[in-house]
Amino acid sequence: MNLKLNWFLLLGFLSVFLGSGEVQLTPILINCGANASTSVDGRKWIGDTLHGNNFTISFPGIVVSTLATNVDSVYGDLYTTARVFNATSTYNFSTLSGTFYIRLHFFPFPSEIFDVNNSSFDVRTNNLKLVSKFNVAEEISWKNMRSNSNFSSLMKEYYLDTGLDNLWIEFSPGYGSLAFINVIEVIPVLYKFSHSISRLGNNYLALSSHGIETMYRLNMGGPDLETINDYNLRTKWESDDKYMFSVNTASKVSNKSTVSYTSSNDSANAPLEIYETARVSSDSQVLEKRSNMSWSFNVDPNFDYLVRLHFCEVQYDMANQRIFGIFINNKTAAQSYDVFKHAKGMNKAYHEDFMNSLPQNFDMLWLQLGPDPSSSPAGSDAILNGLEVFKLSRNGYLANVPSRVGNGFPGKKKKVMSFWMIILVCSASLFVFSLVCAVIICLYIRKKRRIEINPNSNSPVWRPFLLGALSSTTNARASKAALNFNELLSNNRMGRMFSLADIKAATNNFDESLVIGVGGFGKVFKGEIEGMLVAIKRAHPQSQQGLKEFETEIEMLSKLRHQHLVAMIGYCDEQNEMILVYEYMAKGTLRSHLLAVTILHSLGSSG
The missing domain is CATH 2.60.120.430 (Galactose-binding lectin)
Structure with missing residues (x-):
């Protein structure tokens, strides 16, 4: 016995x-x-x-x-x-x-x-x-x-x-x-990863034959956690602040009462402190939550990446209160995701793994959590407690020779130039510099003469308008108010400021073949910025009607968001331009859908 x-x-x-x-x-x-x-x-x-x-x-x-x-x-x-x-x-x-x-x-x-x-x-x-x-x-x-x-x-x-x-x-x-x-x-360690995992939209990948490198480990909504806080693997977790695309789309929440693991296996993956704080998609200044929470990461191209998301519902005590979608590099990883249902309770910590493959010459990994089109408006916010990104080996390699270490790579021998070679290089550089200075001076004098010839010219010139500070488009053209435009947009939560170079790269220098809309304001181009499809609206500097439309549109969208309204991402105002960047809606505009319904209804009535 x-x-x-x-x-x-x-x-x-x-x-x-x-x-x-x-x-x-x-x-x-x-x-x-x-x-x-x-x-x-x-x-x-x-x-x-x-x-x-x-x-x-x-x-x-x-x-x-x-x-x-x-x-x-x-x-x-x-x-x-x-x-x-x-x-x-x-x-x-x-x-x-x-x-x-x-x-x-x-x-x-x-x-x-x-x-x-x-x-x-x-x-x-x-x-x-x-x-x-x-x-x-x-x-x-x-x-x-x-x-x-x-x-x-x-x-x-x-x-x-x-x-x-x-x-x-x-x-x-x-x-x-x-x-x-x-x-x-x-x-x-005894184990850390499952034996296999499914790629997004693809078959399963066996992990046992791969080496794995940790790329990122983030504590969402919380501070940096030093290794002393993790009694198992002594890992370090960074705050997610500097990786968020826009911190305005999320708020921080915490609950340190009774958080526990759903399974003993999860205790090896993250300390409980990770699950006591979270990012929640919310915005108290809009009528309805609409924007995604987004994080971007620099990674090596041509590798598979395992994205591990750590969840714990710290606010709701029943299911169907928070339903959202999970998207990785514009691919749907999960729909109608309910943390409470997966954990079978509140304050229950667990993790979920997803796999995504990056092509050659693509070095950005995007994670987005936000409204699920199939969910109700009441369940449109999302939550995330922690994040880990792992790179998987390919053909025995985790190494990637970064392009940032170019021909001047320190490991190569450097040739010592002779004294006369140095003299020759310096002389040539001085000559080129003098020539450039002469050209700049000539262009300046020519431009100054042209201005003096026609000092009273009233040709329309685009100037960024000031929201709420101008009563008309005419004032938008000529006002010299002290209010800073970039600061004003920031106060209205308009998102990121893009350079004109970014916009030109996204639209192939405003290629006409990328035009997807034309109106009194100007044109709308389809583009791509850091792997995301966007709609880029460029105002026409000669159109007063277009400027007024732009002013009204910005004022409205800065105060109102809805699941059926396109989300504004950012803007560009370099070189007298006024360009707005929106989320790209692949299925077209609401007007086109309504027009199609009207035509079908008319055809049905006539039949």
Whole structure:
């Protein structure tokens, strides 16, 4: 009897152990270049110069260090050392096989021994190429530029299954260049992803044969969460503020009362703090919620991406109160989505996975949550608590050589120009500069003379009108009110300001073949901006009737939104233009549909 009881206890323990999906094995945390162990964020980090570690380094390279690091990260104390390689070197973990999270930390601090800006290298692990021609300083600079951040370090996170093979990580510097690494984390996990998942509008994709890279991990409606808040995988979650297309389309909500996981498996995917805050599509200044919540992300082209959405209904205590659609890169991922129904209750946390493939030369991933055309107006808002974006390997590659690292790639040898070559280049540059200045002066004088010849010309010139501040179109042409137009549009929640270059690129320089409408105001062009289809309305500067129509239209749409009204995205007022950008309605205008119904009714009556 006691034997049977012991077996039942053992089976129960194993079911909990395996079902939780949490980290169950001891991670290996390496402080590269350090000669002692240290404790950071509650974990013990081993210096890779110590003997007796459960890993080896095939080529030691050299160790560099700095006295202090000015980095806003819990890992700042670990970034004071690095290991640098001028030849291929491999970290071998001879006793490890299975499924792992691998995190590589890079902090390019200045050193007299090597130039961090000259780092160019590849990283492989178990025949999977992680990065190629990788320049850390360039990557950090590009990331800061695109996300309006000020990062000084970089962490790359990967998920892979080695099967029965032992784990190894290889660093290979480019010709005449160097590779370096500050910190390595190897975290064994039981599982993190399903065995297969369906692509949007396509067949299933098996995940077991793919390596996975974490691209983004966001806390919707909440603050940044440092790794200390995640007791399982020690992940970091960013606030979603800087990734939203328009923060005016959503508000933040929170509920920290009784949030719990729908399944024990979900505890390995995100900490409970992620589900205690959310973004909800709402706008108190409009009569009805209409706009989508939208987020955009820079990604690598020609890869498959797994988009993991974290949900928890923190406001409604019954079903059918919040129904919305989920769209990824203009594809419908889910319709009539009800978080309460999926979770089977309020304050129940879970996640949903979607897959999307990006074509060649397309490097933007869009996520949108908003009104479902099949739902009622009362159920038109959406909710999202957290988001993760993962890139899947293709043909053994997760690496992508970014075009931003062009012909001036740091890993290539630079030729030293001779003294006379420098003199020749400087002389040619001075001559070209002088010529350009002369042309500009001549054009200026010519334009000034033309103005003096006809100083009283009253030819119509387009000027942006001021909403609510002008009583007529004539005033819109001549007013010099101090009210700033861009600020005014912002106050009216008109969205994003586009440059004229963006508009010309979207319409192929106002190609007449893209015209989808003509009126007293001017023309409407079909275009594409950052992967989204849009309708671009360009006002005609000679038409007073058109200007008045525009003024009325902006005033109305700034105060009213409806599921049957097209949503306004933004505007452009460069170079005396006045251009408005709308959501593109693929099925035509309401007028065309009503006209068709009228004609059919007339034909039916005459018959």
